[in-house]
Amino acid sequence: MTSHGSTRNSTGTNLDPWYHHYADRAAGLSTSEVRALFAVASRPEVVSLAGGMPFVSALPSELIRSSFDRVMTDSGPQALQYGSGQGTPALREQILEIMALEGIHGSVDDVVVTTGSQQGLDLVTKLFINPGDVVLAEAPSYVGAIGVFRSYQAEISHVALDDSGLVPEALRERIAELNAAGKSIKLLYTIPNFHNPAGVTLSRERRLEILEICRDNGILVLEDNPYGLLYFDGPPPQAMRSVEEDGVVYLGSFSKTLAPGFRIGWVLAPHAIKEKLILANESAILSPSSFSQFVVSEYLRTADWKAQIETFRGVYRERRDAMLTALGEHLPELSWTNPNGGFYVWVTLPEELDSKAMLPRAVKELVAYTPGTAFFADGSGQRFIRLSFCYPTSDTIRLGIRRLATVINGELELVNAFSPSGQIATVRQNQNFSAPPPNMS
Amino acid sequence: MTSHGSTRNSTGTNLDPWYHHYADRAAGLSTSEVRALFAVASRPEVVSLAGGMPFVSALPSELIRSSFDRVMTDSGPQALQYGSGQGTPALREQILEIMALEGIHGSVDDVVVTTGSQQGLDLVTKLFINPGDVVLAEAPSYVGAIGVFRSYQAEISHVALDDSGLVPEALRERIAELNAAGKSIKLLYTIPNFHNPAGVTLSRERRLEILEICRDNGILVLEDNPYGLLYFDGPPPQAMRSVEEDGVVYLGSFSKTLAPGFRIGWVLAPHAIKEKLILANESAILSPSSFSQFVVSEYLRTADWKAQIETFRGVYRERRDAMLTALGEHLPELSWTNPNGGFYVWVTLPEELDSKAMLPRAVKELVAYTPGTAFFADGSGQRFIRLSFCYPTSDTIRLGIRRLATVINGELELVNAFSPSGQIATVRQNQNFSAPPPNMS
Numbered sequence: 001m002t003s004h005g006s007t008r009n010s011t012g013t014n015l016d017p018w019y020h021h022y023a024d025r026a027a028g029l030s031t032s033e034v035r036a037l038f039a040v041a042s043r044p045e046v047v048s049l050a051g052g053m054p055f056v057s058a059l060p061s062e063l064i065r066s067s068f069d070r071v072m073t074d075s076g077p078q079a080l081q082y083g084s085g086q087g088t089p090a091l092r093e094q095i096l097e098i099m100a101l102e103g104i105h106g107s108v109d110d111v112v113v114t115t116g117s118q119q120g121l122d123l124v125t126k127l128f129i130n131p132g133d134v135v136l137a138e139a140p141s142y143v144g145a146i147g148v149f150r151s152y153q154a155e156i157s158h159v160a161l162d163d164s165g166l167v168p169e170a171l172r173e174r175i176a177e178l179n180a181a182g183k184s185i186k187l188l189y190t191i192p193n194f195h196n197p198a199g200v201t202l203s204r205e206r207r208l209e210i211l212e213i214c215r216d217n218g219i220l221v222l223e224d225n226p227y228g229l230l231y232f233d234g235p236p237p238q239a240m241r242s243v244e245e246d247g248v249v250y251l252g253s254f255s256k257t258l259a260p261g262f263r264i265g266w267v268l269a270p271h272a273i274k275e276k277l278i279l280a281n282e283s284a285i286l287s288p289s290s291f292s293q294f295v296v297s298e299y300l301r302t303a304d305w306k307a308q309i310e311t312f313r314g315v316y317r318e319r320r321d322a323m324l325t326a327l328g329e330h331l332p333e334l335s336w337t338n339p340n341g342g343f344y345v346w347v348t349l350p351e352e353l354d355s356k357a358m359l360p361r362a363v364k365e366l367v368a369y370t371p372g373t374a375f376f377a378d379g380s381g382q383r384f385i386r387l388s389f390c391y392p393t394s395d396t397i398r399l400g401i402r403r404l405a406t407v408i409n410g411e412l413e414l415v416n417a418f419s420p421s422g423q424i425a426t427v428r429q430n431q432n433f434s435a436p437p438p439n440m441s
Numbered sequence: 442m443t444s445h446g447s448t449r450n451s452t453g454t455n456l457d458p459w460y461h462h463y464a465d466r467a468a469g470l471s472t473s474e475v476r477a478l479f480a481v482a483s484r485p486e487v488v489s490l491a492g493g494m495p496f497v498s499a500l501p502s503e504l505i506r507s508s509f510d511r512v513m514t515d516s517g518p519q520a521l522q523y524g525s526g527q528g529t530p531a532l533r534e535q536i537l538e539i540m541a542l543e544g545i546h547g548s549v550d551d552v553v554v555t556t557g558s559q560q561g562l563d564l565v566t567k568l569f570i571n572p573g574d575v576v577l578a579e580a581p582s583y584v585g586a587i588g589v590f591r592s593y594q595a596e597i598s599h600v601a602l603d604d605s606g607l608v609p610e611a612l613r614e615r616i617a618e619l620n621a622a623g624k625s626i627k628l629l630y631t632i633p634n635f636h637n638p639a640g641v642t643l644s645r646e647r648r649l650e651i652l653e654i655c656r657d658n659g660i661l662v663l664e665d666n667p668y669g670l671l672y673f674d675g676p677p678p679q680a681m682r683s684v685e686e687d688g689v690v691y692l693g694s695f696s697k698t699l700a701p702g703f704r705i706g707w708v709l710a711p712h713a714i715k716e717k718l719i720l721a722n723e724s725a726i727l728s729p730s731s732f733s734q735f736v737v738s739e740y741l742r743t744a745d746w747k748a749q750i751e752t753f754r755g756v757y758r759e760r761r762d763a764m765l766t767a768l769g770e771h772l773p774e775l776s777w778t779n780p781n782g783g784f785y786v787w788v789t790l791p792e793e794l795d796s797k798a799m800l801p802r803a804v805k806e807l808v809a810y811t812p813g814t815a816f817f818a819d820g821s822g823q824r825f826i827r828l829s830f831c832y833p834t835s836d837t838i839r840l841g842i843r844r845l846a847t848v849i850n851g852e853l854e855l856v857n858a859f860s861p862s863g864q865i866a867t868v869r870q871n872q873n874f875s876a877p878p879p880n881m882s
Binding site for chain 1: 456457458459460462463464465466467470471472494495497498500502505506509510513517518519520521522523524556557559560563567568569570571574585588589592593627659661687688696700701702703704711713714717720721723724725726727728729730731732733735736
């Protein structure tokens with residue numbers, strides 16, 4: 001072997017000797033714009049309205065400490081050991097209680113605990129998607145879901161959304177088009193409550209209509225509901241899973257109602273599917289973390305977790321209010337969604353602006369957001385930005401929106417100043433502006 | 442919607458309305474024999490020599506408690522938050538120190554923390570395997586790896602192993618056959634140290650020879666090393682990764698040297714590959730558990746983790762000795778491997794016996810083992826059983842081997858009694874005996 005020489009410390013080359021070795025699906029793995037932003041947003045002087053980190057400091061750490069202490073006293077060896085691939089029975093029972101708050105009744109047998117609900121997304125996609133199969137998703141949709149669907153070579157087809165959520169008529173039309181094209185539509189992925197990134201909530205009437213459309217067309221609904229209990233002005237309509245059992249795979253999570261650091265989410269699956277889901281979970285990770293599950297379970301058993309969720313609601317409600325007020329004050333010419341829960345406001349820019357091209361300028365002004373392009377599989381969405389009010393304080397949010405207004409107004413002045421000379425088009429081209437040129441009249 | 446009627450509580454049917462909806466790869470998901478055994482082995486009256494659970498009670502829980510307390514005091518909000526998809530820098534630095542004990546020198550940039558090393562296996566397979574691609578693996582091989590490879594529709598090709606591990610000449614021949622058949626060989630999956638299930642260790646000479654064969658043939662080596670530090674009579678040869686950087690993906694784990702309940706493992710990847718691996722990790726789970734990572738990291742920082750590994754070595758060494766002594770005493774006619782570390786002894790039965798068919802009888806005698814068939818992708822391996830000495834005490838191991846001897850001797854008596862009348866063949870057929878009929882002469 002030594003005659004071949006060691007390749008140790010051979011840094012400095014970007015050549016990948018395994019370049020031709022990757023699976024076809026590896027081409028779907030690319031750096032998300034949100035990910036790149038995490039690095040930017042971590043600089044302390046930047047006001048980040050970009051990330052989706054919950055404000056875990058609103059959770060008294062004493063609640064976690066005392067849960068942990070009891071776990072180690074009562075069940076240390078079990079908490080440190082491998083567990084079942086489905087998750088602990090105690091935690092699955094508690095998850096049923098939580099889902100009952102949104103009208104869901106299911107069996108403890110059909111709950112599968114996962115490494116965050118992201119892993120639930122991954123497993124369901126792995127189970128159902130052949131290369132080229134279609135996943136329907138709202139326009140816009142959760143960036144992390146788009147990434148998972150891509151990684152299994154799904155074709156992602158966006159369906160229009162408005163202030164009442166996914167538009168049933170648009171869904172019908174899209175399904176008809178795809179059927180006419182001979183496509184295999186496997187899943188409708190939807191976030192009915194306090195949508196990420198759009199902030200809107202699907203109305204009850206539409207939930208029923210969409211379930212019917214999907215049933216009629218043999219499409220499995222993947223209902224992703226991490227924010228449902230974090231409402232501000234009143235609860236959202238009951239979950240789609242509450243009225244349809246066999247046609248809905250439901251994804252839940254403790255990341256927003258407790259803390260993401262545990263990486264504990266779950267899938268409530270149609271009974272026929274759950275066995276395959278457990279096998280897929282075991283194949284991927286053997287079993288979810290016993291350590292995390294025991295601590296979360298003990299917390300749910302002994303802490304007033306409903307009061308804690310009420311605390312989170314209060315924190316996020318105040319921040320949502322701060323953001324909407326600041327937007328009205330500093331950017332009255334723009335339009336935005338009015339979320340009744342969750343983490344996000346979706347802002348529509350004047351059509352002359354490009355949110356992706358504007359981002360470096362915003363970061364220079366010490367404010368970060370997520371450009372709308374992150375939430376469309378086809379790279380559109382330049383006119384939108386996602387603002388998150390979950391992590392920064394209300395004062396910081398106000399500062400961030402003021403800075404954002406400076407950036408946007410500066411860009412608009414630039415557009416107006418250069419518009420007659422036609423130079424803007426050149427600038428846009430240099431920035432790889434991929435949408436049709438804006439109306440310059 | 443109500444006009445369609447609710448399907449709630451519609452239990453009692455095994456019909457799967459989504460039967461035709463699954464991806465092709467879902468056909469690869471089937472219940473492993475090991476999994477079915479977990480249920481059996483959990484009955485307290487059964488001596489289980491079947492599972493692979495580490496003896497976590499040998500870890501003083503005070504070490505975990507104090508690590509957790511310091512984490513919550515010093516970095517509570519970070520431990521409860523989302524983290525980087527690659528894992529925390531502090532833990533990755535510590536992982537480098539651990540790997541250095543086996544001769545591995547790498548960069549903290551090339552370490553990716555995963556949800557147990559099982560997830561590392563899953564991610565690497567997802568990244569490299571197209572349906573029909575070949576993964577070479579020892580005969581026998583780790584049941585959980587076979588499951589992952591199947592779940593991505595790999596063709597698993599077993600290569601002979603003997604007391605010095607994988608046989609290089611057999612590897613050469615197999616590669617030539619597969620190349621001649623036009624197959625695409627992507628990976629060689631190997632457990633060089635204290636093999637699961639075979640208990641053998643790959644010699645240094647063979648490590649170098651196998652690395653050379655794989656380099657010459659453009660095959661990426663997937664070195665799985667969960668047990669390397671758990672040696673009994675002296676350390677194994679240095680890791681394959683210690684002499685070859687670009688051609689080896691190395692999998693490590695805290696499940697055996699600390700505790701599996703944290704679900705913290707890692708991949709040390711060739712630099713060219715690691716970026717894709719991080720993206721695959723983010724796609725699958727967003728980030729590994731911060732909570733687990735912080736506690737493990739604090740444990741490594743403050744506890745005498747090398748002394749703790751020495752404690753584990755002592756526990757497992759004593760149990761290995763108990764098992765080998767009991768085998769020699771009660772089943773002297775059998776042959777078995779002599780592991781210098783790890784968790785497992787691999788026993789060869791008399792050729793008249795079928796380990797899978799014998800299992801129900803063993804459980805009736807209150808002893809469980811894993812039949813060899815679990816460790817071969819083609820369902821062969823009936824003549825072998827895997828015995829694990831990791832979890833039961835030495836006394837329990839001795840009791841289990843006595844019971845196993847009763848079962849085996851009873852089976853042999855049965856074979857001898859019925860052999861002249863030819864009835865054995867009938868019994869075998871009824872038990873779906875799938876191997877060639879044993880030599881009855």
